[in-house]
Each structure stands twice: as C-alpha cells, then as structure tokens.
Amino acid sequence: MPSPAKVALIELQFLPSLEYFCALLRFDQIILERHEYYIKQSYRNRCYINTSQGTGMLTVPVSAKRGKVFFKDVRIDYSTKWQNNQWRTLQSAYRNAPFYEHYEEALHKLIFSGNIFLFDLNRSLLSFCLKSLRLELNLSESVAYEKEPDSSIEDLRSVIHAKTPHSEHSFYKPIPYHQVFGNMFVSNLSIIDLLFCEGANAGHMIKASQTTC
Numbered sequence: 245m246p247s248p249a250k251v252a253l254i255e256l257q258f259l260p261s262l263e264y265f266c267a268l269l270r271f272d273q274i275i276l277e278r279h280e281y282y283i284k285q286s287y288r289n290r291c292y293i294n295t296s297q298g299t300g301m302l303t304v305p306v307s308a309k310r311g312k313v314f315f316k317d318v319r320i321d322y323s324t325k326w327q328n329n330q331w332r333t334l335q336s337a338y339r340n341a342p343f344y345e346h347y348e349e350a351l352h353k354l355i356f357s358g359n360i361f362l363f364d365l366n367r368s369l370l371s372f373c374l375k376s377l378r379l380e381l382n383l384s385e386s387v388a389y390e391k392e393p394d395s396s397i398e399d400l401r402s403v404i405h406a407k408t409p410h411s412e413h414s415f416y417k418p419i420p421y422h423q424v425f426g427n428m429f430v431s432n433l434s435i436i437d438l439l440f441c442e443g444a445n446a447g448h449m450i451k452a453s454q455t456t457c
Contacts, residue, residue, distance in 0.1 A: 246395060248269045248272055249272040249273055250273070250274040250398070251271060251272065251274075251275065251396060251397045251398065251449065252267070252268070252270070252271040252273070252274055252275065252397065252398045252399075252400050253275045253277055253386065253393050253397050253398070253399050253400060253401060254267070254268070254274065254275070254276065254277065254400040254401060254403075254404075255276070255277045255283075255286075255288060255315065255401050255402065256276050256288070256290055256363060256366035256367055256370060256392065257286075257291070257366060257404070258287065258288060258289050258290055258291050258302075258304055258362075258365070258366050258369065259291040259302070259369055259373070259434045259435060259436055260291070260370070260373070260404075260435055261287065261291070261292070261370050261404065261410070261432050261433065261434060261435065262416055262418075262432050262433070262435060262438060262450065262453060263404055263410040263413065263415050263416040263432050263433075264435075265373070265377070265379070265435060266288070266415045266416040266453050266454045266455070267400060267403075267404060267413075267452060268289050268381055268415075268425060269379070269381075269450065269451065269454055270327070270415070271307070271381075271398070272382060273382045273384070273415055274381055274383050274384070275380065275384050275385065276367070276383060276384070276385045276386065277313060277315065277384050277385075277401055278314075278316040278363065278385050278386050278387075279314055279315070279316065279387075279388055279389035280314070280315050280323055280389055280401060281312045281313065281314060282306075282312075282313050282314065283317045283347070283402060285404055285406065285407070286402065287406050288304045288315065288362065288366070289303060289304040289305075289306055289362055290302060290303045290304070290406060291433075291434035291436075292406075292433050292434055293333075293334070293337055293338075293433055293434050293436065293437055294337060294423050294425050294426070294430050294433055295333070295336065295337045295425065296336070296337070296425050298426075299433070300333065300337070302330050302333065302334075302434070303325075303326070304320055304326065304330075304362060304365065305320065305321040305324060305326050306318050306319065306321055306362055307319045307320070307321045310395045313363070314389075315363055316361065316363045318361060318362045318363065319360055319361060319362070320359060320361065320365065322358075327355055327356050330355060331352065331355060334351075334436075335426065337425075338424060338436075338437075338440045340424055341424050341440035341441050342440075342441065342443065343439065343440050343441065343442070343443035344440045346443060347376060347436070347439055347440065350372060351372065351436070353367050354372055370383075373435050373436075373439075374441050374446075376446070377435070377439070377446055377447035377450060378444070378447045379447055379450070382389045398421065415454070415455060416432060416453055416454070416455065417454075418431035418432065418453065419449055419452055419453050421438065421441055421442055421449065422441060423437065423441055424440075424441065435450075438450070439453065
C-alpha cells in the first residue's frame, strides 16, 4: 500500500533562502498560503545577499503599514525607486559572479515587472528560482485561511523566519561554495547567491544541503 503524500503549508517568500528550498524538497505537495494576515519584518518581503560590506538586505516596500491585511492583498509601494536601488545593489554584489549574466536578464524582467501585489511578485520569483534550479514541485494555493490545518498537512507558516537562525530547524545543513566576497563562507543567503555563484550546479547543492528527516 503506497504511503500517503507528504503535504506542507507555507507562505511565499521574496527570493527565498536556501533553507526554504531544502524544506520544500521534503514534501510531495506544497500549498502556498494566500489568506493569512501579512506579517511584517519577515522573509515575505526581504532577503539577504552577500555584498562587499558583508551581508546585505534587499527589501520590497509595501503599503500595509498598519492594521491587518491579507497577504494576497498586500500592495507593493512604488512611491520610491526601490527597483532601481535594488538592482544597483545586485549588480554591485554579483556582476563578477561566474553565472551572473546567465540569470541577469530574466531576474531584471521580474523585478521590474510592475506587479501590484507582493504575493504575485513572490510567486513569479519562486517559479523563476525553481526553473533555474531545475526542480519540479507540486504547487497549489490555499483557498481559505485555517488556523489549524488538517493533521495530514505540516504547517510551516512563519517557521522559516528572518529572525530565527536555520540551526534551530532541521531542514538545511550548510555546504560551503565559493562566494564573491570574503574568505569566510556565509550560509543560508538568498537562493540568488547560490545561483549566481554555482549556476546549473545550484540544484544539486540544494539537494545535498537537505538534512535527513
């Protein structure tokens, strides 16, 4: 008798960390949470990269400054030139990376796509990342909010958090690779750090970085 499918419920994150992808690979089906309330200061609108000044943060400004707003309804704030600033930071950090030019055009197109909602931007970036990693996952989106999902679904919402070190979980084990800056390896950055530095090998490294269940 076949074992039941392993299903996880998780939020969309902005250019997620290596830990996020290692967690996804544990499951047969992934449900992306659309209907939770937006949580500030999380990976939902930020990621971390390697720069000449050390670890740097990229942030997508949003208009949900106060009150409760469903994640699916959170709008990106275009009152500042965040795309230009973000792209200059990415260029400065990775233009000398071996595989920067391979992903540059597609990533630029997505960042400057003009998405109204953060959820849609994150969804398109996740598709780009999975395609670049050559990983195929069974993805769907939630149809309603459930505080306590069915017992057959593992609830990973807000488990992988910007303020929680990956060492507190059992998804990801760091495997050093050559990074653009510094002699000390920085683990668990955004997936774009791994893609720019390792190219087609990035998907294999994610699989190798999984911890045993």
